[in-house]
Amino acid sequence: MTITRRDFLAAGALAATTRPAAYFGPHPFIESHPKAVFIRRTHVSQKLDGPAKLREGLTLAREIFVPLAKPGIPISHRIILKPNVCPVRSRRPEMENWGTSTDAQFYEGLIMGLKELGLKKLSFVEANNFPGWNLQGFVDIHDRHGVEMNEPERRIRNFREGYEITWTKVPEAVVYTRIPHYTPVNQPDTWLLNIAKWKAHGMCLSQSVKNNQGLVVRPYVSFCTGWPMVTGAPGFMKPDIHPRVEAVVNKLFQQHLKLNYARYDSRAELGPIRQEIWAHKTCDNLSVLKTGLAMIEGIVGRDGNGFGFGQDYLTNLVMFGKDPFRVDLVGLYLGGHEPGNVNMYRIAKERGLSDTFNPWEVPIYEWIGGKAVPRKLTDFPRTPLKTYYLQKQGEPEYHLVNEPFDYDKYKV
Numbered sequence: 001m002t003i004t005r006r007d008f009l010a011a012g013a014l015a016a017t018t019r020p021a022a023y024f025g026p027h028p029f030i031e032s033h034p035k036a037v038f039i040r041r042t043h044v045s046q047k048l049d050g051p052a053k054l055r056e057g058l059t060l061a062r063e064i065f066v067p068l069a070k071p072g073i074p075i076s077h078r079i080i081l082k083p084n085v086c087p088v089r090s091r092r093p094e095m096e097n098w099g100t101s102t103d104a105q106f107y108e109g110l111i112m113g114l115k116e117l118g119l120k121k122l123s124f125v126e127a128n129n130f131p132g133w134n135l136q137g138f139v140d141i142h143d144r145h146g147v148e149m150n151e152p153e154r155r156i157r158n159f160r161e162g163y164e165i166t167w168t169k170v171p172e173a174v175v176y177t178r179i180p181h182y183t184p185v186n187q188p189d190t191w192l193l194n195i196a197k198w199k200a201h202g203m204c205l206s207q208s209v210k211n212n213q214g215l216v217v218r219p220y221v222s223f224c225t226g227w228p229m230v231t232g233a234p235g236f237m238k239p240d241i242h243p244r245v246e247a248v249v250n251k252l253f254q255q256h257l258k259l260n261y262a263r264y265d266s267r268a269e270l271g272p273i274r275q276e277i278w279a280h281k282t283c284d285n286l287s288v289l290k291t292g293l294a295m296i297e298g299i300v301g302r303d304g305n306g307f308g309f310g311q312d313y314l315t316n317l318v319m320f321g322k323d324p325f326r327v328d329l330v331g332l333y334l335g336g337h338e339p340g341n342v343n344m345y346r347i348a349k350e351r352g353l354s355d356t357f358n359p360w361e362v363p364i365y366e367w368i369g370g371k372a373v374p375r376k377l378t379d380f381p382r383t384p385l386k387t388y389y390l391q392k393q394g395e396p397e398y399h400l401v402n403e404p405f406d407y408d409k410y411k412v
Helices: 005-012 050-064 094-100 104-116 130-135 138-145 156-161 208-215 235-240 245-258 272-286 324-334 343-350
Strands: 023-026 037-041 065-068 078-083 122-124 165-169 178-182 190-201 204-206 293-302 312-321 364-368 371-375
Touching: 037 324, 050 065, 050 104, 050 293, 050 312, 050 364, 078 104, 078 208, 094 190, 094 293, 094 312, 104 122, 104 138, 104 190, 104 293, 122 138, 130 138, 156 235, 178 235, 190 208, 190 312, 204 324, 208 272, 208 293, 208 324, 245 272, 245 343, 272 343, 293 324, 312 324, 324 343
Parallel strands: 037 364, 078 122, 078 190, 190 293
Antiparallel strands: 023 065, 037 312, 165 178, 190 204, 293 312, 364 371
16 A cells, blocks of 8 residues: 555645744653553544545644754754564455554654654664565655665674664663664664554564564564574674573563463463563663653554454554553553553563553543543553463463453552
């Protein structure tokens, strides 16, 4: 699905004509409520209505990114754009696989809104293979708007020489003691916009926190594979892995078994120890990243395995906030799951990266016409996005992780 020149010009005709300010930032209400999550209802009648989705992205960008007269984020900063762009492992028609990635037209609308503010330095970063970038038109979008794209592949000598890589030391490492990100991630004078997709995955739902995984240089980006990419990682990776990683991870895993962490008796292939390792790699990564704004695009939501298997649902929601962990909690709940049962968020609280894994502790606002209106989670529809996360014995392969959870009992 592509945007025609007529569609693009029609959307661009609404562009602001005022002189850009020297600074910009998220709307002051968003900045002053860093623990809140904002939800905007979109109005798209068909999932492949490209012009409608572009308008939704442009309208939202104009409402939540504002020029500032006083110091905020300098217009001269480089903006790092991290949508979720996945190669589709299916031969089904394009229409059946649209929900595997962040919607390209919505994403283009966001870019257009950012450019109206005077931003000229835009960088797309993604570790997934280049063919996936072309599938839904991301390369064309970047060419139209002058967005720089990273080269995902690296040779061993590139890691040694630091070629287009930013190395960051992990202060309280569990798996990775150092993490390599594609430049310009973690470099001075940058600002990160995370635009995740609302979809099911082997880690329950793939949302803001997991989307940051794609900033990590291959093959370090392999978080989900368990021990083979830890104890069995290539030799050049070994110096960047905790020297006592087996003892540390196994000790934490045993503690979580004793604490009755949810579904840790599962015999699924992507099983408990792989989930534990993924969670700690994810926490290592998030501990060294600073997210400017986290967003989950849910104009279309998707169940299944995150790639070729799954169904799309026209859900018409976009969720965003300053804290990617809290944004994900809301996404999990509205996706039909109980967040307390998804152990990564409990581990994040243990490690001090989040102060809650309870969605009922998150202030909720509906974003309407540029204003935040107080709401409750129950004011929004839930869409059951079934996943294959830690399947129980006798449970269907694709299921909801929605068993009741006692947040008062399990405080972490």
